[in-house]
Amino acid sequence: MAKVGVLGSSSVGKALALGFKKHGHDVRIGSRDGSKIAAWCAEHGIAEGTFASAAEHGEVVALGVAGRAAEEVVQGVAGALAGKTVIDATNPIGGAPMKGILTYFTGPNDSLMERLQRAVPNARFVKAFSSVGNEFFVNPSFPDGRPTMFIAGDSAEAKAEVTAILDSFGWDSEDVGGVEGARAIEPLCQLWCAPVFLRNQRTHAFKVIKL
Secondary structure, three states: OOEEEEEOOOHHHHHHHHHHHHOOOEEEEEEOOOOOOHHHHHHHOOEEEEHHHHHHHOOEEEEOOOHHHHHHHHHHOHHHHOOOEEEEOOOOEEEEEEOOEEEEOOOOOOOHHHHHHHHOOOOEEEEOOOOOOHHHOOOOOOOOOOOEEEEEOOOHHHHHHHHHHHHHOOOEEEEOOOHHHHHHHOHHHHHHHHHHHHHOOOOOOOOOOOO
């Protein structure tokens, strides 16, 4: 069992917090004021605190805030993230979709996670949980077997830690390299969301098929 701090009280943060609690971890979820989702936390038996207290609590930290707020949030708790594995579930969503495709505030040779890693260089960021709807974060069940979660990050040790978490959550992992790999992973959110916006279809995930 590990201590896990979840930064973000939206549906992404809540889904991650519930998943870690389900798998026996000691979870604290963080919001900006520390009491934003008090009723939800009481219902589910999960402690709530500020971003700072959740980051300090976690041996592993999961980042589930809105993409536009992510840099500010990690900079605000930079000291508490030093040396820790930070699971980055954010995407650089810039606004409403255009003909079913989300708009991003990053370009093709940039990624939000690279910006986060530069903002807090002594944290060990690993991209994960960013390419599927939050309803499938934990123990997804598909007829064709376990889906694939794409991960990236500069620390091999942190990626191994996240791979073990993903395995316990019912996912296969596909490592696409260093922090620059987030440039390939973050657009998968656009791809996953396209059927949602175009056809209200959200019962899918990605799977790598190998020979």
